[in-house]
Amino acid sequence: MAAFDFAPLLPAGLPAPAARWTGLAKFSFVGGNNDADAVPVEGLTAAVNAVLRREGRSLATYGLAHGPQGYRPLRDFLRTKLARDAGITADTDDIMIVSGSLQALDLVNQALLARGDTVIVEQESYQGALTRLSRLGVNVVGIPLDQEGMRMDALATALSDLKARGVRPKYIYTIPTVQNPTGTIMPEARRAEMLRLADAYGVPIFEDDCYADLTWDGKRPRAIHAMAEHSNVIHIGSFSKSIAPALRVGFVVAPWQIMAQMLALKTDAGSGALEQMVLAEYCPPHFSTHVPELTRGLHAKLDTLVEALNAQFGTSAEFEAPKGGIFLWVKLPDNVDTLKLYQAALKDGVSINPGPEWSTNKVHSKSRLRLCFASPTHQQIREGIAVLADVCRKEFGVPLRSANVAKAGAAE
């Protein structure tokens, strides 16, 4: 009873097969996981009871008979929320619910990209976006960032160079509000400049606003979508960071011309209806009080992470504490290779995001890493960073022991 061998049937170009799942690391600083204590379990439970009692029978119909753009009350909430928070003027029918913002990435990419196309991204960017572009065989031009996000001088140069070579990029992908992984927030003036450049070169902007709800002061600049005068911005967002990531609910706001293409490509018979129903019931009365509670907890965890890094790494860890979000982008000494650090730390139960996986510039990112602080407890943050410092010291000789000793008290 020899097992059938599928290998000769596999097409070229598949990603490497997955390994068996072995669980999360003891100290997990990876992924967009959120704070378990901040999940509004009671509110979600009350919401699901109310909405199932009222509309549970509609689960018998694909998409609850609300059409391929998703459950209408959730789109209504988003219309109101996006107007209030992001300044976006959109009709309910300009909004599509998707199964997490990753599906939005897939749909935008399928609607616009072919192998050999060119796109512009921030030099440091979301790994899920970069790996998708790589698999699609798309040329990716990374634009360096500074403390205000994507640098417009570098964008202007890149657009001009590409035009000189006859290349019209398919889009400029940006995470302007709490940039992933750098945490920067792009000011409105720079957003306006990006729009000016996009108009001048006829390139749409793909605005990923997944983290925009999580600013410490609850404020954010207007969305680029809100500032656009020519309907050239595709805006996506998510409930993963504001409510819970295991609910796979994201959304797209886009002009109908491109929305109609994305809808034709969304052949999944609808995104999960129960999760849409729960959010539509929970969010209108609770979202604007829930989020500040969530961000207070996140900010406190960031403080703990910063203290732990200062205590354990001293001057070996350089970073700019972000004004929101769930991650910290850290620079270690030049001799540290974070891909190797990742492997070594994992053996000791600490998982990190090595910089090169979040960057188009493998040299610049070699000694950088992303640390997510929302999911681990304060205690796990302290312990995990201490383990990470030990591993880093063993592997790379930094941080020096003295940094640890000198600052150990600060972590208490």
Add this chain to the structure above:
Amino acid sequence: MAAFDFAPLLPAGLPAPAARWTGLAKFSFVGGNNDADAVPVEGLTAAVNAVLRREGRSLATYGLAHGPQGYRPLRDFLRTKLARDAGITADTDDIMIVSGSLQALDLVNQALLARGDTVIVEQESYQGALTRLSRLGVNVVGIPLDQEGMRMDALATALSDLKARGVRPKYIYTIPTVQNPTGTIMPEARRAEMLRLADAYGVPIFEDDCYADLTWDGKRPRAIHAMAEHSNVIHIGSFSKSIAPALRVGFVVAPWQIMAQMLALKTDAGSGALEQMVLAEYCPPHFSTHVPELTRGLHAKLDTLVEALNAQFGTSAEFEAPKGGIFLWVKLPDNVDTLKLYQAALKDGVSINPGPEWSTNKVHSKSRLRLCFASPTHQQIREGIAVLADVCRKEFGVPLRSANVAKAGAAE
């Protein structure tokens, strides 16, 4: 403020853009929608309360920290259920939860197919499978069916012919248990013959068992997967038909070699967790009592549909009443073009699935159609079929008025 024009940026080969959603037809005989009265709203509500109280905080972590194959208690239930109902021996780790069986189709296709490949399907088959294969640029060989499903003499001939031309098909796609759209159930002897042929030609079988729970007598043959001796069967199923389609929860049982490829391609950060949690809580105590209640109601609706067709179409409608499922495959007189009937009926508020969209043989299927009977009420079935008969008579001269008059009493 001219709107940006995306058209020059769109790649070749996109599907036609979607039209604006205008709602379901008044009399809707399309899609896999289920019976609203049969959604176990109370049971699902109790389940969601229990599971959220116990594990709601875990929504903060992608995939509830159960890994990319999905929520483990739901996989445990499936392991037990598949052993009991389908004779499948599988470990929990042989099972992957997906966002509806459509995602399973996508993952299997991505893992195995490249443009120009060849697959074998039943001549009448699921539209969602056929349109996917068409978009992938795959050669589709349709095998005729009889009352016991895919004909093995025709399969043997097709495999032999393909081999003579040096073509090794990537898979044989079959819906053996309540075939879509014909409703046939393939007996075990024929399943064994399919396995023998698959082994002889080195072709895996892709078994889609989405409707297998819905037999009137609650019995079903063993799954082909259960009968295979060489791990050459990929088995998929769904909760869409047994519980509710708007919950997007399906599953795959597959050998690890191909499962590992599918996992590498499943880049959605997990399927919706709340829906998995609810099903895992609801199903173990309730599934085996819920399904017979559901099928009793479906069987009664089929009876109403059969009566309505006999009353309105008389001998102009030929069909074999299926032993389960939610659809009836109907043959109208040869002069009827169901693609045209579809258009005309829609104007009068009746939607049907025209045969050519569910077949690889456009001639054979031209005068055939699929009628889904789970979603409309008994009254809507009677009224809708009466409208459909009127439209058909106006467009194609059949059924004759006399058939209607002679049998009108039977529909009461």
